[in-house]
Amino acid sequence: MSMIHGGHDDPDAAPALMVGRVEEWQPGYVDSHLHLKHQLMFATQGVLHVATASNEWILPPSRAIWITSNTLHSVRLKKPALANVLYIQPDALTAPDLGECFVLDASPLVKELITTCTQFAWDYPLDSRQARLAQVLLDQLSEVGQTPVSLPLPTDERALAVANAVKTDPGGRLPLTDIAKKNDTSARTVERLFASETGLSFGAWRQRLRLIVGLELLAYGTPVATVAAEIGYSTSSAFVAAFRDMFGVTPARYFS
Template structure:
């Protein structure tokens, strides 16, 4: 398990600052085993994908989104690639008006800016309680006003299927068919196909397409050109990628990138 993002005494503190924020970058993958704490947590990445397990949910989340974890909720996280991410820890009494269940939220420009500013103040050692309370109030308003999003990818719980899923998270464009993946993970193609549907609600083909589009959305939000994103996501023909993306998101990749909260900062 990596070092905690903040000292455990702060994650467990009912008193003290209403909000603690931290930004961390490292040159390696970050893996945090299941744990819980008194404070609620909003977490996300600056780049790439993050797998988060919280309560009965397991999601793959791009940098354009965040995960809300209510107080005392068992959760774990795993970055795909070197970790560059952030977390905000909120006092339990401040979480009363926030979602009672863990969920995925879209990051608004205001919420992202408030998180970054709060982390900067913490890194500088600035401890003006009133200033932190004003920033916390902005974050709480933005979280409370956000609608939980269904656009995430559920992760399977079966160890062998999760091995396949993790490998695809690291390399979404890998073109191998399910039969090859099943053989690699040590189970039959039929079993893999059946259990993928049972554990995620999607066939392997639809699950992988959903993963690829989610990866693509995050990369477009980072400013990566459409043609490059299409290739990364396993589409040899950019026009095919554009058509599928428009069918799912209701807009073209170029239009999505232009209106992304990260691009409008």
């Protein structure tokens, strides 16, 4: 990972209300870590995978992710990515209450504000134009829509083993009974654990995984027909309908 812009090595130590930098990532894995400040990341190129102990999020271009201060998280990349990253003082500004992490729709105004705030020097005063623009950005974040691209993970070892098995083959059609047996448990146990630990039935969780994988493939420019086939849909129209049910718009609209 390399820093493209920024006046300091450690954004947590910067005195300004909100500071930022452009970061360039190569394929790989950034180990679990935390920041003393809130983070707001907006991928301008590529796709970021952000994970905590209990959940995973995917960040395609045109969306931003909020990471609350002191949230232990990791980042994974399959291909190179470029992102604007902001670090926000948790006790200096009124920040939106979005839980530990959440992916947000980035309106043109929010995108422009993120880009602008990323370029600020890291020592501007509280009563400056920069501080006022930072506050405008936070005000805008409380108004934008939230995108359901998280994948909650079970904590029980049996259910987590099943989840990891399905993640290796999201388009597979093996029934739960067989997957559970391969992982030394039962379908009934898996269903119970998924319902209690993720809030989703196993079937709903599996469908969400497929659509999140589909979202990632689309973000890399894979044609809809190819995506549908790779994640287990018999037709493109079936995939588009499921995508619209989950994300509220068609794939074309999502990335517009």
